[in-house]
Amino acid sequence: MTKDIIIREAKFEDIKYMTEINVRTWQYAFKGLIDQDYLDNLNIEERTKKWEELYLKRSPKTRYLVAEQDNKIVGFCNVGPDSDDNTGRVYSIYMDTQFMDKGIGTELLIKGLENLRGIGFKDAVVWTLANSSRSRNFYEKNGWISDGKMETITRDKISYDVIRYKKSLRS
Numbered sequence: 001m002t003k004d005i006i007i008r009e010a011k012f013e014d015i016k017y018m019t020e021i022n023v024r025t026w027q028y029a030f031k032g033l034i035d036q037d038y039l040d041n042l043n044i045e046e047r048t049k050k051w052e053e054l055y056l057k058r059s060p061k062t063r064y065l066v067a068e069q070d071n072k073i074v075g076f077c078n079v080g081p082d083s084d085d086n087t088g089r090v091y092s093i094y095m096d097t098q099f100m101d102k103g104i105g106t107e108l109l110i111k112g113l114e115n116l117r118g119i120g121f122k123d124a125v126v127w128t129l130a131n132s133s134r135s136r137n138f139y140e141k142n143g144w145i146s147d148g149k150m151e152t153i154t155r156d157k158i159s160y161d162v163i164r165y166k167k168s169l170r171s
C-alpha cells in the first residue's frame with residue numbers, strides 16, 4: 001500500500017471532506033458517463049447536510065471508513081446492511097482524484113469487507129455505474145462477480161443505470 005496511509009472510522013467532522021471528494025470524483029470519473037449539467041450542478045453543501053443527517057442516524061451495522069494521509073482524507077468507503085440479515089453492502093467507495101490508481105481503493109475495499117464480515121454478514125453486494133469501466137474493472141479485479149441485475153436510478157430528472165456485483169464473505 002501507498003506509504004503512510006491510515007484507514008480509520010470516520011468522525012462527524014470528516015463528512016464534509018468526504019462529500020467534497022464525492023463531488024470532485026463524480027465530476028472527474030463520471031464525465032461523459034452522466035449528464036454534464038447534473039455533474040456541474042452537484043452541490044457540496046447540500047450533500048454535506050444530507051450525509052451528516054445520514055451519519056447521525058446510521059444503523060449500528062453501518063461503518064464509515066476513511067483513508068487518511070498526512071492528516072488529510074484522501075478516500076472513503078461506507079458499508080452496511082443490504083436487504084437481509086446475511087447480506088452486507090458497499091454503499092460507496094471513492095478516492096480523491098489525485099489518489100486514484102495507487103492501490104488505496106483496494107485497501108479501503110478490503111477493510112470495508114473485513115468490517116462486514118466482522119458484523120456477521122455472509123455475502124456482500126455493490127451497485128455500480130453500469131457504463132463505468134473504471135469501477136467495474138476495480139470490482140472484477142477484486143474478485144466481485146456481476147449477477148447481471150440492473151436498475152435505473154432517477155435523480156433530479158436525470159437517469160443512469162447501475163449494475164449489481166456480488167462477493168462471498170465466507171472464507
Ligand SMILES: CC(C)(COP(=O)(O)OP(=O)(O)OC[C@H]1O[C@@H](n2cnc3c(N)ncnc32)[C@H](O)[C@@H]1OP(=O)(O)O)[C@@H](O)C(=O)NCCC(=O)NCCS
Pocket residue numbers: 025029091092093094095096099100101102103104105106107127128129132133134135137138139141
Ligand atoms: C474505483 C476506485 C474506488 C478505485 O480506487 P483506486 O485506489 O483508484 O483503485 P486501485 O489503485 O486500488 O485499483 C486500481 C484498479 O482499478 C481499476 N481501474 C482504475 N483506474 C482505471 C481506469 N482509468 N480505467 C479502467 N480501470 C481502472 C483497474 O482494475 C485497476 O487495476 P490495475 O491498475 O491493476 O489495472 C477509484 O478509482 C474511484 O474513486 N473511482 C471513481 C468512483 C467510483 O467509480 N467508485 C466506485 C463505484 S461506487
